Amino acid sequence: MTHYEGDLRAPHNARYAILASRWNPRITDALVEGARRAFAANGIAADAVDVLRVPGAWELPQVAAKIAPTKKYAGIVALGCVVRGDTRHYEQVADECARGLMRVALDSGVPVANGVLAVERHEDAAARAGGSHGNKGEEAVLAAIEMSNLFGKLS
Numbered sequence: 759m760t761h762y763e764g765d766l767r768a769p770h771n772a773r774y775a776i777l778a779s780r781w782n783p784r785i786t787d788a789l790v791e792g793a794r795r796a797f798a799a800n801g802i803a804a805d806a807v808d809v810l811r812v813p814g815a816w817e818l819p820q821v822a823a824k825i826a827p828t829k830k831y832a833g834i835v836a837l838g839c840v841v842r843g844d845t846r847h848y849e850q851v852a853d854e855c856a857r858g859l860m861r862v863a864l865d866s867g868v869p870v871a872n873g874v875l876a877v878e879r880h881e882d883a884a885a886r887a888g889g890s891h892g893n894k895g896e897e898a899v900l901a902a903i904e905m906s907n908l909f910g911k912l913s
Contacts, residue, residue, distance in 0.1 A: 819858025
């Protein structure tokens with residue numbers, strides 16, 4: 759039986775994209791910093807990572823859909839933060855963002871890591887952006903690297 763599993767070695771000359779929302783900047787900037795640290799800690803040079811900023815989480819799948827077909831990137835990391843409010847807007851944005859990112863990944867064959875926080879309160883977001891629950895930007899990067907490695911083994 760053959761066993762395939764990705765690891766944290768990026769494909770040779772791999773480039774990655776970080777797509778980040780500008781909404782909730784205190785949180786998203788911390789996620790981006792965590793993502794940059796994770797790329798560097800895994801041997802991926804800063805000049806091999808492009809950061810694309812968008813207005814909010816709603817726009818993340820749109821940009822992912824634009825860049826994924828170019829095959830310029832071995833993986834895409836989407837970062838943002840949606841905090842529940844008093845309206846259904848939270849569910850619409852968070853759910854459709856996740857659905858759109860998955861659609862891009864499935865349609866393009868490029869790994870898309872979803873690091874978009876969907877939280878009840880700002881304190882919950884802070885805990886996941888470098889606080890007591892780690893940094894989800896870092897975790898998304900690790901998933902993107904591992905998946906790009908696995909995809910390379912499968913092709």
